[in-house]
Amino acid sequence: MKNEIGKNYDPNLIEDMIYSWWEENQYFKPEIMENIGIIDRDSKPFVNTLPPPNVTGVLHLGHAMTIAIQDLFIRYARMNGRKSLFVPGTDHAGIATQNVVERELNKDGVDRKILGREKFIDEVWKWKEKSHTIITEQSKKLGLSSDWEREAFTMDENLSKAVRTAFVRLYNKGLIYKGNYLVNWCPGRCESAISDLEAEPNEIEGKLWFIRYPLIDDKWSGPKFEWGSGNWLDGAINFIEIATTRPETMLGDTAVAISNEKNKYSMYKGKKLILPITNREIEIIEDEYVDQNFGTGAVKITPAHDFNDYEIGKRHDLDFITMMNEKGYIENGYGKYSNLERFEARKQIVEDLEKENLIVKIEDYTHSIPKCQRCDTIIEPRDSLQWWVKASILTKQVQDKIEEEGLTIVPENQMQRLQKWLDPEFIKDWCISRQLWWGHRIPVWYCKKEHVTVSENIPIKCAICGETELIQDEDVLDTWFSSALWPFSTLGWPETTEDFLEFYPNTLRETGYDILFFWVARELMMAVELTGKLPYEIIYLHGLIRNEKGKKISKSMENIEDYDPLRVIAKNGADALRYTLIAYSTPGLDMNLDLKNIDAAQKFCNKLWNVFKYILSNIPENFQLKNYDEIKNANLELSDKWILSKLNELILMVRDAYESYKFLEVAREIKRFTWNLLADWYIEISKIRIYDESNDKFDPRHILLVCIDSVLRMLHPIMPYVTEHLWQNLPEKLKDQDGLIIAKFPIGDEEYINLEVMSSFDKLIDLISKIRTIRGEYKVPHTKKISLLVSAGESTDILNQGSKIICDLGKVDDTKLQIMENIMPSEKMISSVIGEISIFIPMEDMINLEDEMIRLEKEIERKTKLANKSKAKLSSDFSIRAPKNIVEEERIKLQKLEGEIEKLEERKNLL
Ligand SMILES: [Zn+2]
Ligand SMILES: [Zn+2]
Structure with a gap:
């Protein structure tokens, strides 16, 4: 696909076009690699299943990050000849999606419960289709090189079958059971058990009520008056x-x-109390969980409504009383409080406690309470009948497997976190049922006698009594249950399909560290139990994206639109976005994204574009490109050897960094080479030879082509579009494939790396940089040639070899350049030291001494005035009244001025 290289870099003109071209050629399909014959038989396939975005809405920058990193992995693998498969997909995201759709319906005055289960699910499917189309489009814009024909959705028929199979197998092994347990319950719109992840801790300024409960003793056996009479306590x-x-x-x-x-209450152990309001007798027990330094040193135990109390209740065999219904209202049987909403009940109960003189005091108390992430309702722990997975047995198997086979996790320190989650002592059973409509319905049926029939397909009769009238369990499975099967359900499991045989286990799981437990740990649990293998070899965890000040990016932010990936792509291009997300993030750590960095990344794309265009514009139609060996054996100049050393050093470093997941270094080092070495120096130096017709030296255009070709190849996994577009326009002889996407990643050749050449040439560069700085300081016109004396010591030979370059790039008169081992300078010379090299520039050759004297005096006068003004300001009451940072700024300004004046004085003295 050869297209003209446009005058300016415009991502909007190339990105969609290139994506379509990749798709037309089916380069994302592993079979095509096979057909073309580019698979390295010695390497294993590279397989990645995209963490499925929820079909709740559109993608945000977090998704862009995950896509940029995973696409980098797969493109690198593809270019290294690994048969590469990237399976895309989406997640039905149970509660999240149900809530979004419910909210949408509410806007039109439609209530889910009136609509009914079936019709409501139809509505969710419509939503899913719409949302899925948007997500797919966004993923493509980002350059995701995944095999769309293998796309999966957690509720596809074959994936749903995988869910049922997994449930039945686990149930039959006794790893799934139904039982009562305390769950995070949302009494709001969700009216469902929700996962720990969906219960977000919220700091609130609440109260701590100190209440006294009366003890039964010889003198008092219980109240003689009604609750609320004011005499209950008599x-x-x-x-x-x-x-x-x-x-x-x-x-x-x-x-x-x-x-x-x-403690002070120890003597009461085993005695009984009368619980106010209910007049129930309750016991005083001792438990190690109670911290005698907190509160009063005694705590009320409500086993059915608090997680800690639940455990204590089990330990002491206490009664479990559910006093609140699923909507958060007080149950029947509590007199005037029955059917009151929980917070209304709180108010009235406190009032009555006060009336009965049972409140000792009320303190302000800031504490954290969990709220439902979906509908913002305060969570109420609730004892309810749910389905559970025996997690500790599964995690033990995972631990053994990891010990046996090993598992790479990036960054390494996250292994500790993972191991904590896998600790059978620590892990709690996993509640997998949800009181929702949208999701995989639990494959359990009940007959009239409440016998349980568990089956992959709809059963005809009860497995126990043969009764044919069966009702399916109303609940659906936790959305993480199907996500946990993702690495293999997407490949056709439970069938032993060709894909499953060839591509399972996967290679990579890349995701945010925040779902290490909810997703990764559960994938590991399910994979080891159901397939006998770890699901992948590498876990790579990225952090969250925050704004440049480190604040979490949220919908309430003023400039939230600026963080919309599609908007960023429209403005800067997908390549610039991808580059930024890679070059500024470290695995496992949150990233503070400065939008200015995306602009800078776009400038880099632009630079690459211009460098490419410059090189190509100098290559004539019939240019006889030399191959690698010919170049290696040619009579190369110092600068050629230097850039080839640097290039090969870079390739080896970049390969190493890719293999050790240091993508930030990859991005930054390639940019540094391209911009600071190739563009700033080698291209400038090579111009001397290219434009000199009489020149019979080695033609540097061969090397320029080699350099730009390698740069494009190395950058491709990070910036796929611009690199592909430019690469297509290289001379045919350089290209091993039709597309860069399947071309070979550079290997690097250590033989090219000449340390001596690199260090010598670096000296030359330092020297020219120094000359340029001095010219700048003295404001020497660009065209004016100067004299230069160099006392070069051991570098004399090297610098003499580079004398032409020094003259050309430093604008030095070649008749007035002297490079010797040792030079004694005369007066009125500006000198500077670079390592063992000293340079001397006679002043009168550079500037008119009288003019310079006048210029310096004026400059000193001007700056002194400014400095005096600043001093006056700082000694006024400004330094007391102004904000600290403003005063500090003023101080820094003064310091800078004083430094500048000192320097100018020095220069004046030299004259
Ligand atoms: Zn809720
Ligand atoms: Zn039955």
């Missing part, structure tokens, strides 16, 4: 005081616990 003498943030839950208390270390 006769009670001894009390235990508890502290709570949720007084309404006292309706479900079944004990009060005290510390098992000796």
